[in-house]
Amino acid sequence: MSGIEIRNLWKEYGDQVVLQNVDLTIAPRAFIALVGPSGCGKTTFLRMLLGQETPTRGTITLDGAPLPHEPDPDRGVVFQRYSVFPHMTVLGNVMAGPELRASRFLGRTFGARRRAIADEARAMLAEVGLAGSEDKYPAQLSGGMQQRLALAQALMMKPKVLLLDEPFGALDPGIRSDIHRLMKRLWNEVPMTVVMVTHDLKEAFTLATRIIAFERTRDRPEERLRYGATITKDILIWPPRSAGKTTIWDADLLPGRDDPTIPGPIAGTTWPKEEPDADAYPPLR
Ligand SMILES: Nc1ncnc2c1ncn2[C@@H]1O[C@H](COP(=O)(O)OP(=O)(O)O)[C@@H](O)[C@H]1O
Ligand SMILES: [Mg+2]
Numbered sequence: 300m301s302g303i304e305i306r307n308l309w310k311e312y313g314d315q316v317v318l319q320n321v322d323l324t325i326a327p328r329a330f331i332a333l334v335g336p337s338g339c340g341k342t343t344f345l346r347m348l349l350g351q352e353t354p355t356r357g358t359i360t361l362d363g364a365p366l367p368h369e370p371d372p373d374r375g376v377v378f379q380r381y382s383v384f385p386h387m388t389v390l391g392n393v394m395a396g397p398e399l400r401a402s403r404f405l406g407r408t409f410g411a412r413r414r415a416i417a418d419e420a421r422a423m424l425a426e427v428g429l430a431g432s433e434d435k436y437p438a439q440l441s442g443g444m445q446q447r448l449a450l451a452q453a454l455m456m457k458p459k460v461l462l463l464d465e466p467f468g469a470l471d472p473g474i475r476s477d478i479h480r481l482m483k484r485l486w487n488e489v490p491m492t493v494v495m496v497t498h499d500l501k502e503a504f505t506l507a508t509r510i511i512a513f514e515r516t517r518d519r520p521e522e523r524l525r526y527g528a529t530i531t532k533d534i535l536i537w538p539p540r541s542a543g544k545t546t547i548w549d550a551d552l553l554p555g556r557d558d559p560t561i562p563g564p565i566a567g568t569t570w571p572k573e574e575p576d577a578d579a580y581p582p583l584r
Contacts, residue, residue, distance in 0.1 A: 308357035332503035375458030
């Protein structure tokens with residue numbers, strides 16, 4: 300059930316130790332906010348979880364199995380900017396992942412299969428508040444809309460783990476609180492574990508179940524290369540939050556809908572209950 304185990308993880312680039320001795324067990328359905336000073340290795344850590352980067356030492360397992368050393372559909376990612384394809388329409392962006400996956404097996408998608416993907420993509424776009432923008436191009440959308448598109452694109456692959464690298468950092472404050480509500484709802488409704496890098500502690504406290512801080516324990520200039528960052532704080536949010544449940548603090552965010560006109564749970568989309576069956580999740584390779 301999407302639990303992540305990280306044991307004695309180190310990352311070095313040449314002589315530079317970026318991360319050292321990171322030990323972390325992430326419960327299934329947790330929402331981890333990862334904070335820490337610029338340059339301490341947060342993005343590097345996320346890229347190792349994604350499989351874009353290989354640890355120098357140590358292990359990462361997902362549901363007990365070693366993480367493949369390349370990205371796969373179990374893990375979705377949204378970066379601060381430029382996660383979407385600029386030359387594709389909004390609908391094309393959201394259909395691209397499932398189409399690519401299907402086409403690896405069937406040659407190309409057409410007919411009923413393609414229509415099913417399009418229907419699911421439209422439902423997902425409605426879910427993130429982008430109904431009516433299907434035929435636009437990303438450049439015609441605001442920053443907040445582009446990030447909602449990036450979320451929709453990542454969620455279409457039904458990832459077990461959603462990785463977010465300062466996804467809302469570039470947005471205006473008003474738009475950020477809207478997208479926080481959306482993010483919270485998606486986490487409640489979609490059976491996924493979330494790891495989000497943020498430099499905004501308020502955002503961390505608003506969304507997360509647990510806050511992890513990375514810091515260098517030695518930061519004198521002559522020590523900087525030889526000592527990396529590691530976990531220095533591990534804060535469980537109180538009162539505890541769990542996906543699909545509300546706490547007194549979330550009263551304004553739940554019953555979970557940021558827009559009462561949108562029906563939920565996510566229309567036209569079936570999410571795996573526990574383990575996905577093999578047919579629904581053919582491997583990308
Ligand atoms: N591909 C790479 N090659 C060499 N050094 C890198 C590479 N990626 C990141 N680094 C270095 O690792 C350190 C951590 O970077 P990063 O993970 O981006 O930090 P953060 O996201 O916390 O700001 C930085 O000193 C950066 O220069
Ligand atoms: Mg970064």
